[in-house]
Amino acid sequence: MTKKDLGLLILILVVGAVVAAINPRFLLPINLANTSNLIGLFGILSIGQAFVIITGGIELSVGSLIALLGVLFVDFIATRGMNWAIALPLILILGGLIGLAHGWLIARLNLQPFVVTLCGLLIYRGVARFYTADGTAGFAFGQNFPVLEFLTAGRFYGVPNSFIALIVIAIITWVLLHRSVFGRYLYAIGKNEEAAKYSGIRTQRMVMAAYVICGVLTAISAIYFAMYTRSISPASHGNFYELYAIAAAVLGGFSLRGGEGSIVGVILGTVLLQELQNLVNLLGIPSSLNFAVMGGVILIGVLVDQQWDVFRARRGMVAAARQGKAAAG
C-alpha cells in the first residue's frame, strides 16, 4: 500500500466517522451490506477500467455494455430458457470479444481510444434498446434461479456475495497487475510505449489484452447489475457508469496518461465514491445534488494530490540545491 492509498483510506475512515456521528444509521448492518454490495458491483467494473487506463487508454463504452450484456443475459435465461450456466460464460466471451475488437482498432489500426469507445458507447446503447424494442427485460413472476441468485445477489454470513466476488477478483488482478510479467509490461507501455517496443515487448498484443480483460470484467459486472436490479430498461440502465469507473480510478491515483495506479487504489476510489453516495442519502442532501457532490470531491482530491506532488518536487529541489552548495563549499 502506497502513501497515496493510505491517505485515501484515512479519508474514507474520516468521512465515515463524520457521517456515522451525524447519522448513526450509517453503521446499521443493512446499510453497510447495501453499500458493500454496490461497492462490489462498481468495483469489478472499475478494475476493468483500470487495466485500460494503465496503458494510457480509456474505455467509455462500459455503461452501454452493462445495458446490452445485461439485457442479453436476462433475455437468454428468462425468455429463451437457456441454462444460466451456459448463458453466463457466453456473456463473458461476448464481453471479451467486444474488448478484443476495441483493442484491435486501437492497437493495430491506431485509432484513438476515446473515439473508438465513444462510438461503442453509442452503438451498444442503440443495439440494447433495439433488441428489446425499447421494452424492459425482466423475469416473469415466480421465475427463480436459486443458485445464480445466491451467487450474485445473495449473502454469505451477511456479506453480499458481490462484495466477496470483488475481493476474489481484486486478489487475482492484483497478482496479475503487480506481480506478473504481463502487468509489468502494461506499466512499461503506459509509461513509454516506444521504449517498451524497443525493449522487445509486443506492445500491440499487450494493449489488446488489456481491453479484453476490461471487456470480461465489464461482462461480469453486467451480470451482477442485471441480477441486482432484476429488470432492465435499456435506455437508462448503466447510464454514466463508465464515468463512475473512471472517477474511481482517478480518485485511486491513476493517471489518465497511463503507467500509474494500483488495484488497491482503484478499490479505495470505488469505496469513497459509494460512501459519498450513501452520505448524500443519509445526510438528507437532495439526491439531485448527487453528481455535484461526487464531482466536487473528485476535483478537490485531484487538486490536493497534484499540489502535493508539486510541493514534494520543490522540497526535493531545495534539498538538492543545499547538497550542491555543501559539496561546492
Place this chain on the structure above:
Amino acid sequence: MMELSNRIVPATVAGALPIEPFLVLENIRKTYPGVVALDEFSMDVRPGEVIGLVGENGAGKSTLMKVLGGVIAPDSGAITVDGATHDRLTVATSMGAGIAFVHQELNLFDNLDVAANIFLGREPLRAGPLRLVDRAKLREQVAPLLKRVGANFSPDTPVSSLSLAQQQMVEIAKALSIDARLVILDEPTSSLPIAETEKLLAVISGLKAEGISVIFISHRLHEIERAADRVVVLRDGTLAGTLPKSDIDHEHMVKLMIGRALKARVNDSTREAGAAALSIDRLRTPAYPDRQVTLNLHHGEILGLAGLVGSGRTELARVLFGIDKHLGGTMHLEGRELVLGSASEAVGHGIFLVPEDRKLTGVLLDLPIAQNISLPDLRSHASRFLVSAASEAATAKTQKANLGIKAPSVKTRTGTLSGGNQQKVVLAKWLAMNPKVMILDEPTRGIDIGAKAEIYNLMRRLAEAGVAVLMISSDMEEVIGVSDRIAVMHEGSISGILEREKFSQENVLLLAVGKQPK
C-alpha cells in the same frame, strides 16, 4: 504592395559586389563546460553574396547560428552590424538587423494556409474592436512575397498540401516579409529530392539578385560548389579557412574540414574477424525505397557505420531490429534467412539495438534501474508468470558492477542518472541476455569523455567475446579509433567499405559525400 526594404541598401545591388560588409564577426569565442564550441572565429557577410558554410558534425555550426540569432551570448568577441559594434546580439537586435533563419526542421503550422503562416501574429486587421483578420489585405501582401521566391501556389493553399521544397519557399517568403537582408538556410536540401533541390538553388540565386545575402549550410558539397560565392569552413570551432569562388571544389573543402591529428586509438588489435553473423543483401528500407544496402557483419568485429546525418543509417538499424519492415532484399543471420515482424522477434534472435534517442526509446526514465535492465528478458526472471524481484535485482546488481553504473542502488529511478550512466543501463539490459549482433546508434552522443572510453572498451570486450558489433557514429574520431572496418553510407546505400590501412578522415568524408576514396 510592400516595400522591399526601407533600410539603407548599398547603391550597387545588382551589379558588382560592394566591398563593405554589413555584418562582421570578430574573434567570437563560446565555451560550454568542457567544450570549446567556437574559438576566435571571425567572418563577415557582404550584401548580395552567397556564403557556403561547411564543417563536420560538431564543428560549431549550430553554435555560430545561435550566436547570429541572438539566442546565446558569446564569451568574448565583437559583432558589428551596419557599423555599430555589439558584445552580443539579442533575438531582437538580430531580427532588427534583418537576419532570418530557415531551419532544417521547418517551423510551419501545417493546419494553416500559406498566408496565415507567413503573417502569423502580425495579421493585418480590419477596423473595429473585433480584431478581425483582413483577409483581402493579407492576400495582397503575401502574393508578391510568393512571387519573389518563385512560388507557383496561391496564398490560401494549405501548408499540408505543399512539398518540402515548397514549404521552404514559404519559410523564405516569411523571411522576406520581415525585410530580411541575410537569410540563413540550415541544411535546406538534406531532405529534398534532386528535382526539388534545383528549385531551391533557383530561389537562392533569386535572393542574391535582389541584394539579399544568404548563408547556405549543407553537407552536400556539390550544391555548395554550385551556389556559393565564397565558402567558410569550420573545424573544431575555429575558422579552418575561407575559399574564394575560384577555389571552391570538393578537394579544397574536404581538406579544410579534416586535418586534425587523431587522439585516442582504442583499436590496436589486428585479429581476424570470425564468420559472417549478419549478411544483408540488397536490402531496401522505407527511408530510401529506391536504394539498396549490401553489407556483411562478422562475429568478433566492430563495424563502424559512418555517413552524414540523413544518409539512412538509423533507418537501416530500425529495419535490422524489426521496428520497420524492409521493402526488399534479404537478411541472413548465421546463414539462416531472417524475417522480422517486430522488435520482439529480433530480440529473440539475439539482435539488439541501443537506439539513438536514449530518453525516448532507450530507457524508461520513470522506472528503476533494475526494472529497465530486466524488461526485455522478464520471462527468465519469472517462475511461471510471476516476476521474481530477487532474481531481477541480482541480475541488475551484477550488471551494475560489471558496467560500473554509478547509482545509489538498482532501485534508483533511471531518469535521475547522468547520460552516460543511462546509456550503460541500456547496454546492461542487452548484456544480461546473450547478444549475437549488437547495433549501437550514436552510442556516445551527449556523454562525457570518461564514460565514452568505458563504452568503447565495452564494445571491444563484446567483439572479443565473438559478438558482431555494428556501431553507427557521426563522430569521425570515434569511427576511426574504434572500428575494425568502416562502412560509409551515402543517400541510402553503402558507398564504400574501408579496411584498416585505408582509414582516414578524408576517405570517410569522401565516401560520405559520394566520392571515391584515395
